[in-house]
Amino acid sequence: MKAGEPEEFIIDGKRLDGRRVDELRPLKIEAGVLKRADGSAYLEWGGNRVLAACYGPREIHPRHEANPQRAVLRTYYSMAPFSVYERKRPGPDRRSMEISKVTRQALESVVFTHLYPMTAIDVYIEILQAQAGTRCAGITAASVALADAGIPMKDLVPACAAGKVGGHIVLDLFDIEDNYGEADLPVAIVPRTGEVSLLQMDGNLTQEEFEQAFKLAIKGCMQVYEKQKEALRRRYGGSQE
C-alpha cells in the first residue's frame, strides 16, 4: 500500500468525498469570460478550475501549416505552475503534449473546418487548479469556448471519466481515487449521435468491468452535456439549446 492510500474507497455506500458511485462532482460552466479571446469558458468541476479560450478562424503562422481545404484546429493543454501541489515548471511536458493531441482529436470531428480554409482555429486550455479529470474538464470547456466564438459545430463535446476504485466502478474520479484507484477511463462523446471521440484507459479492467465503466462514463458525458448547454443558454438566452 502506498503512503496516503486509503484503506477503503466506499464507506456506507458513499465515496470519500461523500458522492454516490454514479455521481458527478459539482460542475459549473460559464461562457464568455474573457475580453481578448474570440470565445471563452470557465469551468469549476470539483476541485478543478479550468479556463478555455478560442481564437479564430484567423491567419495561420507558420504559413506552410495552412490547409487549402479546411481550417486547421490546434489545441493546447497547459497547466499553471501553481495548479498542482508541487510547483510545475512552465512549458509543455510529455503528458501535456499527449493530452493536447487527444483533445484535438476529440474535437475535430464536430467542427465544420471546411468552412474556413487556410485559417487556424486555436483553442487554449489552461488548468488553474487540478483535482484529477483535467483532460475531460478541458475538452468540456474547450467545446463551450468554440461555441462562444461562434465556430459552427455539429454538436458540443462533453467528456467524463469512469474508473475502478477499491473494486467498485465509479463515475468521475477525484484525486485520491485517481492516485490510488485501479483504473481510469476518460471518454468524450458527440451526444447527438452517441459516438465516441475520446477514449483512453490505464489500469486494469476485466471485459465486464470495462463495459460497465464505459456505459457509466457515457451517462456522465450526457450530464455534462446538459451543463454545457445551460452555460450557453445563460450567455445567449433562449430556452432551446
Place this chain on the structure above:
Amino acid sequence: MKAGEPEEFIIDGKRLDGRRVDELRPLKIEAGVLKRADGSAYLEWGGNRVLAACYGPREIHPRHEANPQRAVLRTYYSMAPFSVYERKRPGPDRRSMEISKVTRQALESVVFTHLYPMTAIDVYIEILQAQAGTRCAGITAASVALADAGIPMKDLVPACAAGKVGGHIVLDLFDIEDNYGEADLPVAIVPRTGEVSLLQMDGNLTQEEFEQAFKLAIKGCMQVYEKQKEALRRRYGGSQE
C-alpha cells in the same frame, strides 16, 4: 552585513577607488576597431571592457520581421564567459534579455530608421570584462558604433548611472558600490534635447535622493557625451563635432 561588504564607502571624502562622489571612472572610447563590422567601437570604462559592432542597414532574416515603413533596430547585449569572476555560461540569460530590450529602446529614438525600410540595423554589444555599469557602457559604445557605421542619427546617446552608497549619492558605481550599495540608477539621454531614453532603478531612494541622483546621472551623461564625440573626431578628423 554581507560577506565582503565594506564598513564605509566614503573615507576622507574619497570613494574606495579614490574618486570624488561626482567623478566618473576613467573612460576611453575608440571608434572603428573591427574590420568585418560596418561600424564598431571599443570602450574601457574603469574595469569594464566593451566592444560594440553595428551591421546594417542590411537584409532582414527572418523576412516576416521586415517593416515596410522603417528599418528594424535590433540590439543584443551579451557577456563573454570570462567577463565575470564566476564563468558565465554562454547564451542569453534573463538579465541579458532585459538589457537588450532597454538598450534598443534607449537608442531607437535617435536613429532615422524611416530612411531604410525593409532592412535591419543590428547592434551587438559584447562585454569582455565587467566591473558594474555595463549596460551604460554598452549603450555608450553602441551609439558610437552606429555613428561609425554611418547610420544617420539625431544625436549620440550617452549613458551613465548614479546611485546611493553608504548614504551618499555618487556617480558611476563600480562593482563594490554596486554590490553593497543602496541604489543604482542608470540613465541614458539624447544630449541635444536633454530628453531621457533610458531610466531604470533598483534599491531605495527618497524623493529627494532620487532627484539628486537623477541630476547627477545626467551630468555624468554629458561627460560621457564629450568622450563619444572625441572618439569620433579622432577617427574621422575635424575639430567640430
Place this chain on the structure above:
Amino acid sequence: MKAGEPEEFIIDGKRLDGRRVDELRPLKIEAGVLKRADGSAYLEWGGNRVLAACYGPREIHPRHEANPQRAVLRTYYSMAPFSVYERKRPGPDRRSMEISKVTRQALESVVFTHLYPMTAIDVYIEILQAQAGTRCAGITAASVALADAGIPMKDLVPACAAGKVGGHIVLDLFDIEDNYGEADLPVAIVPRTGEVSLLQMDGNLTQEEFEQAFKLAIKGCMQVYEKQKEALRRRYGGSQE
C-alpha cells in the same frame, strides 16, 4: 595506466582480438534493406552495426536552404541510445555534430549535385551498436545507400582508420585499441583517383609513423571498397562493378 588498460596490445604477432596488424575486422555490407528510404545499406563491421538511409533528391525544407545551382547534400550521424555501454541520451551532441560535418565533406566531392538543383539529398546514418570506427563505418554505409538510391556519383567512398597501439601501427582499431591506444587516423578516399576526402587524427605520431599509418589506412580503404562493390553487385546483379 587507466583502469582496464591492457598491458600489451600485440601478443605473438596477434592483436587482442586475434587479428594481424594490417587486418580489417570482419565486414559485411548489404544494400537495399529498408522499404521507406530511397536507398539504404546495413553494415556489420566487427562489433559495429550501422544503418544508412538516403532520401532524395527531394523538395528541400526550409526553402531558403535551396541552391539554384545544385542539390544540397545533408548528412546526419546519430547514435541509438542503446548503441553504447552507458545509455546515450537521444539527440545530437557535439561529437555527432562534428562527425555529421566531416561525413558530408567526405561525400560531397563524389555526388553529381549539379544534376538536381533546388533539391536536398539527405543521408541518415544510425549507429545501432558501436565498437570504435563508427564514423568510417557510417561513411562506408552512406555511400552505398546513395548508390542504392540511384544518385549519380563519380565513385563510392570507402573509409577506414589506422592507428598506433602499444607502439605498433595497426589497421582498423577496435574499442580497446581505440580507448587505450596512442593514435587514431580515420581516412576516406575516392578510389578511382586515390584522393583523400576525409582525414582526421588524434593522438601522437611521428612523421614516419604518420606516413606508415596513412598508407595502411588507404590500403584498408581499398579493401572496404571491394566489399561496397560486392554489396551493390549482390543487390543489382552483374559481375562488373
Place this chain on the structure above:
Amino acid sequence: MKHEIIVDVKRDHILNLLNSGKRIDGRAFDEYREVSVEVGINQRAEGSALVKLGRTQVMVGVKLSVGEPFPDMPDSGVLTTNAELIPLASPSFERGPPDEDTVELARVVDRAIRESRCIDLEKLCISEGELVWIVFIDLHPLDYDGNLFDACTLGAIAALKNAVFPKLEDGRVDYKTKTEEKLPIVDTPVEVTFAKIGGHILVDPCLEEEEVLDARLTVGYNEKGEIVAMQKGGSGTFTQEEILDIVRRGREKAEFLRKHLPGDADGKN
C-alpha cells in the same frame, strides 16, 4: 504593413481625444481603471490572488518549496519570480520560451519585491547553509488589456500576504497539510505606470493606449513612499521634468492601489 497603418489610425484617434482632454475609455488622465483584488482563490498554491484592472485579469500564485541557499547567502531564503504570457490571454502572446517582454515583466515585478525587502528572507532559513524556503511567485495573466506591471505587482504582493507555510517534515514539504503560519511580509510595495502619448501623461494605460504610446515609466514605491524600482519603456523619450513630475505624482497613486490589498488577519490595513 496592415498592422502599422491600423496603429497609425488608432494613434491619431487616441491623440485627438487626448488633445481635447479625453481618454479613449472616458477616464481622467490620472485615473486608474476599476481595481479588484481577491485572495485565496487557489487551493493548490500556498498563496494566491486574482487582480482585475479594468478588463485586465492576472492570477498570481505563490508556491513554497525547500532547497539549498545560495552559497553567498547561507542564512537567507530564495525568491524567484516568473511570468508566463500564455497565448490564451492575448492574440499577441506566443507559445515558446519566455521572450523579452515576459522576462522584463517578471524582472520588474521582482525588482519592487526584492528591493523593498518586503519578504524577510532571513526568516526563511531552516538550517543555515543547508536548507531554506524557496518562494516562487508565478505571474499568470489571463486576459490582457494593458498595464501588466501594476496588476502583477499588486497580485504578487496580495498573494504573498495571503500565503501560509505548508507543513515541513524531515526536510520534505507536505503540501497537503497547510499550517497557519504566514509568510513574513514586512512591506507592501506597489508599482505605478504612466504612459506618454504625444506629450500627454496618463496613468494606468489600457491596451489601446499601450499600443500607441511613445514611452512608459513604471515606478515602484514602498509603504513609506520611497522609490524602490523604476523601469522606462517604449522607444520614445521623456523630458527630465516629466520624469520628476511622474515620480512625485506616482506616490499617491501607489497609496490608492495599496488600499485595494485585502486586510491582514489581525485587522491591520
Place this chain on the structure above:
Amino acid sequence: MKHEIIVDVKRDHILNLLNSGKRIDGRAFDEYREVSVEVGINQRAEGSALVKLGRTQVMVGVKLSVGEPFPDMPDSGVLTTNAELIPLASPSFERGPPDEDTVELARVVDRAIRESRCIDLEKLCISEGELVWIVFIDLHPLDYDGNLFDACTLGAIAALKNAVFPKLEDGRVDYKTKTEEKLPIVDTPVEVTFAKIGGHILVDPCLEEEEVLDARLTVGYNEKGEIVAMQKGGSGTFTQEEILDIVRRGREKAEFLRKHLPGDADGKN
C-alpha cells in the same frame, strides 16, 4: 494541397476495395501482417529485440542503470520509456525534439507495461531510498510501414524478457560484465490496434491504411486477457458498439501476438 488530393484518391481506392471485402495488401480484415521477433540482437543493450510487422521494423533496446528512487516510492525501481522517430525510418519523421506523435507512442507503450505491472519494480530496489535500478526502454523504429504501437509494445516486452542485469560493484554498473540474472518480468502485456475506415474495422493497419483512417483504437491486454491500456486516435469517431466489439475481439489477437514472443530460458511459453 497536392498531398491532400493524393490522400483523397488513396482513400477512395482503399475504401472501394474494403467495400468489396478486400484490403489493399490482400489480408483479411482481422489478419495481422507477418510477425517476427528476434531477441538479443544488440550486444551493448542489456536486452534487445528486433520486431518486424510486415515491412515495419522496430528495434527496442533495454538499458539498465542505477540511481535514486522517487521520494514517494523509496523501495521501487524506476521505468522510463522513450521513443525516437528518426528520419531514417520515414520521410514523414523529422529531426528535432520529440513531437506529439513520438510522445504519444512512448506513453501508450509505457502505459501497457506500467499498468500491467509486468516488471516487478520492487525487486529492482538495491538500497531502500538510496539506490535502485532504472530501466530504460528505447523504442527505435527503423522502417515505418504502419502500426508502431503494436510493434513497439511487442518489441519492448521481448527486450525486457531478454534483459539480464550487468554487474554492480560499489554502487556503480560495470556494463562490460553481464550477469545471468534476468529482469523480473511477471506478465507479458501486448497491444492490439484496430483502424476504422469508412465504417470498416481492420486489425493492424499498414501505412497506407493509417494515412486514410478515420479513427484508431489501441487496446492493451495482460496475460489474463484483462484490459490494461487503451488509446483512441484519429479525428473521427467510433460508435459505442464498435468499441465494445473491438475490445472483445482484440483479446484473441493479443493471444496471437503473444505467441511470437521467444520462449523463456526454462522452456516455458
Place this chain on the structure above:
Amino acid sequence: MKHEIIVDVKRDHILNLLNSGKRIDGRAFDEYREVSVEVGINQRAEGSALVKLGRTQVMVGVKLSVGEPFPDMPDSGVLTTNAELIPLASPSFERGPPDEDTVELARVVDRAIRESRCIDLEKLCISEGELVWIVFIDLHPLDYDGNLFDACTLGAIAALKNAVFPKLEDGRVDYKTKTEEKLPIVDTPVEVTFAKIGGHILVDPCLEEEEVLDARLTVGYNEKGEIVAMQKGGSGTFTQEEILDIVRRGREKAEFLRKHLPGDADGKN
C-alpha cells in the same frame, strides 16, 4: 544565387592570381599574416590572450573552477574547450545554439591541447575522486578574417600559459584573490592550416581564400614536432602526396607560430 555567383567571380580572381604566383593579399604561398599575441589582457579570467592573425582577432579566456572528477579518472582534472562564434565578429555568424562550425572549431582546438597532454591534468587533482580543478578554455573570436583554427589554438595555449590559480578555501574558489601559482603546462602545441585552391597549397588562408577553397588541412604539432591532431575540411579532396607534403612542411610553420608565444616568467621561451 547572388551569393553563389559572387563566390564564383571571387574564386576566378583568386585563382588567376595564384596561377601567376600571387596571393590576394600579396603574401607568399607559405607565408603567415602578421602574428601578435598579448596575454593577461583580462582581469576576470585566470588566464587570457588576444591573438591577431592579420585582421583576424581572437580573445581566449581561461577560467578555473572546481568540481567532481569523472568517475573513470578520479585523480585527474577536467578540461573543457568551448567556442562562441558571436555575430559581432562576422556577418556570417548567427545567434543561437552552437552550430557545426562552432563545434568543430572547439573540438579541433581541444584535440591539440588534449592529445599533446600539454596540461598535466593529474596536478589538478585536489582530493582524489572528490574535488579537482576544471579548466574552461573559451575561444572568443572578435573579428573574423579567416583561419580561426590556428589563431584559437595559439590563443588557447598562450592563455593557458598565462593562467594562475585563484585561491581555494574550504573547497570553494575565491576568484578575487589570485595566487602566484601557474597552471602546469608541459607542452605548447600549435596548429597549422593549409588551404588548397585549384591545386595550389597555401598556408594560413585569409577569409577571401577560405570562402573559395576546395579543401583545408589543419595539423597540430607538439614541441617535438610530433603530430597530435589533424582535421581535413572542405568539400574537395587532397591527393596523397599533397597530404604528406603538408604534414612535412607544417612542422616548421608550427615552430614559427610557437615563437610568438610570450616567454615564461623564468625567461625560457
